[in-house]
Amino acid sequence: MKIREIRLEDLDPVAFIKTQVQELKDTVGDGTAVVALSGGVDSSVVTMLGHRALGSRLKAYFIENGIMRTGEPQAIVAAFTRLGVRVQLVDARALFFRALKGITDPEEKREAITQTFYKTIFGPLVKRSGARFLLQGTNYTDVEETVAGIKRQHNVLAQLGIDTKKAYGYHVLEPVIQLRKTGVRMVGKALGLPKAIFERPPFPGPALAARVIGAVTPERVATVRAATRIVEEELARSGAFQYLAILHEDRVTGIRKGKREFGHQIEVRCWESTDAITGTPTHLSWPVLERLAKRITTEVKGVVSVTYNITAKPPSTIEAV
Ligand code: XMP
Secondary structure (H helix, E strand, O other): OOOOOOOHHHOOHHHHHHHHHHHHHHHHOOOOEEEEOOOOHHHHHHHHHHHHHHHHHEEEEEEEOOOOOOOHHHHHHHHHHHOOOOEEEEEOHHHHHHHHOOOOOHHHHHHHHHHHHHHHHHHHHHHHHOOOEEEOOOOHHHHHHHHOOOOOOOOHHHHOOOOHHHHHOOEEEOOOOOOOHHHHHHHHHHOOOOHHHHOOOOOOOOHHHHHEOOOOOHHHHHHHHHHHHHHHHHHHHHOOOEEEEEEOOOOEEEEEOOEEEEEEEEEEEEEEOOOOOOEEEOOOOHHHHHHHHHHHHHHOOOEEEEEEOOOOEOOOOOOOO
């Protein structure tokens, strides 16, 4: 591997920021650059570095794919607006749902999302912008996992066989590629990002589509989104590594107001982990679990069953898809 890791003990966030900002200035010159902000730690840090280096010559886009959590796109755009960064919200919900239509296989789902993002939306958008540089939040772990063939998501352009320079006429710049997540979070803090962003728990690239087993439709995403909101509210203080809700494909018979209801099942997962490579379920208290069941079955339409995952990773994975 040619890229040299900067270990935590060697990381001086302020000096790192200074170096990266200068490098971006030198590379981009008087040109323009584009970034796709997702609100995750990596893309947020890269957006702030780009903003410091280039100001309004950095064009930041937030692609609304219809599979984010409640209010997430607006909240992220607003947070960056407060930091002085203009972010353009691109409404691509219809395109994503069209691409996902009829797909139930997990890998095909992920592939449809990746292709829609890069080929249908972001590629043409970058091309139209006339920018020659694209900032990406690839980190050191992504590189390792890509080399080891674990993740297909990262460095997707190269993995899709796209030479970005040839296809779109732009170069990819990856300012945090030498850092692991903890390092990226430290740089985020030093950049003045809000705690809610630099300490954000992990959230998958395929967003809520990774938590819908079976068909991903606007209605089914709305169900898992409502359950996710409750799980995040109830478990925010748990100190767990990650917590989530999954919508199952099978229905089960329930009873509500004395009437039979053939309804949905939500599975709650809450993880203890440091690196997401292995994990164990958090020993949540019975009252906490009961409260989750009560709220999800009363507040989320059509849900009659809530279960808690008690399986470790491996053989489980953190997400369901
Ligand atoms: P799994 O489900 O593989 O997840 O145990 C491990 C960690 O990675 C997150 N995850 C993703 N992150 N793109 C990402 O950026 C993805 O496609 C993706 N899939 C899973 C997951 O939330 C967990 O933290």
